Amino acid sequence: MAGRRTGGLGKGLDALIPNKAGGPSKEPAKKTRSAVVKKDKPTEKDNPAAERLVKISSVEPNLNQPRRHFDEDALLELSESIKQYGVLQPLLVSDKKDYFEIIAGERRWRAAKMAGLKEVPVVVKEFTDQEIVEISLIENIQREDLNPIEEAMAYKRLMEEFHLKQDEIADRVAKSRTAVTNSMRLLKLSSKVQEMVIADMISAGHARAxxxxxxxxLQETTAMKVFDEKLSVRETEKLVKNLVSPAKKVKTERNTAEDAIYESLEEKMKGIMGTKVSIQRKKNNKGKIEIEYYSRDELERIIDLFESIR
Incomplete structure (x- = not known):
């Protein structure tokens, strides 16, 4: 992940949840929380941002949160830890009067239920719908819990439902605009190929190729070929290039060292542009450079990049 920025919600969740010790304790937490007042609903005298215990049955997940897939083995591991030490970090929840809705911490809640806990620690705070989406996204990105498609869907929702631009999203999640753009490009894949990404059959790099x-x-059969033959991302790019433009294959005797130089130049330009760049060579040291873009926003970003070179 890119370095975290200091502005917006990208600062992280620590700023939203009180930390009594100034950081996670190195000693095992007690199984009981005698210092916490046990009650299901706060009174007017309570500090709404203070940690408290509530019945686990009164807590429900947010159906609109970005994450859809949970690793059962990882949940079982966490539940065993919770049985021994308890829930070390409280869930961030919103008070919906009849129940508490999880803003951040659904994985801990699921593991706590597996561990047989009757109560869980929570911090009650109120946020706008947009802030709830952003916080859920940030928490999952920080923990690397989202698969690439879930992350892309979350970005898409922030754009379509809350009218954020890609650079605004990038600022909130402390990532580069290029990373957000590349993530959202995955949603152009067929649904079957997206499922292969979710199932970790192919990587996001393979998918972008x-x-x-x-x-x-053809996209789906090629994805299966990549999976079956365990092709690298570079091999996948070459395969796609041959499938898309077989007529453009020109048999020429070229020095392999020269090929390596041009491939290296392509990779450097990809890193600078943040998108696919190809160098097509012709005779007499002539040729052309092709720069691909996948949205109006990405085209404007590339134009801005060129203008900044002046």
């Missing part, structure tokens, strides 16, 4: 294939059926 497959975006060069517009035909969904």
């Amino acid at each position: 497959l975006l060069g294939i517009s035909d969904e059926a």
